[in-house]
Amino acid sequence: MLMFCPTCANVLLVEEGPNCYRFACNTCPYIQNVNRKMSSRKYPKLKEVDDVLGGSAAWENVDSTNEKCPKCSNDRAFFMQIQTRSADEPMTTYYKCCAMKCGHMWRD
Missing domain, CATH: 2.20.25.10 (N-terminal domain of TfIIb)
Structure with missing residues (x-):
């Protein structure tokens, strides 16, 4: 799961902080601590199969x-x-x- 910086819109990196993991931006000082498990899944919608010979x-x-x-x-x-x-x-x-x-x- 990609997280983006709300300040500069760059991708946030995961780093180990003093007492927990956190998201940190490489270009600005933005830091967001991770205090719960974060995950998400998105399944793409499959296209219908076309008849190659035209039916x-x-x-x-x-x-x-x-x-x-x-x-x-x-x-x-x-x-x-x-x-x-x-x-x-x-x-x-x-x-x-x-x-x-x-x-x-x-x-x-």
């Missing part, structure tokens, strides 16, 4: 190609390409099986 709407207007599904051996699959790494790396191709009962997704 179910991402597969609405994609093309299909001749690619064999590794799960059901169907010969057609939808595909889309996304740049997931740096610009000098090739794009990642994502596939989704065209068979209505399968719908298996994989990447290349």
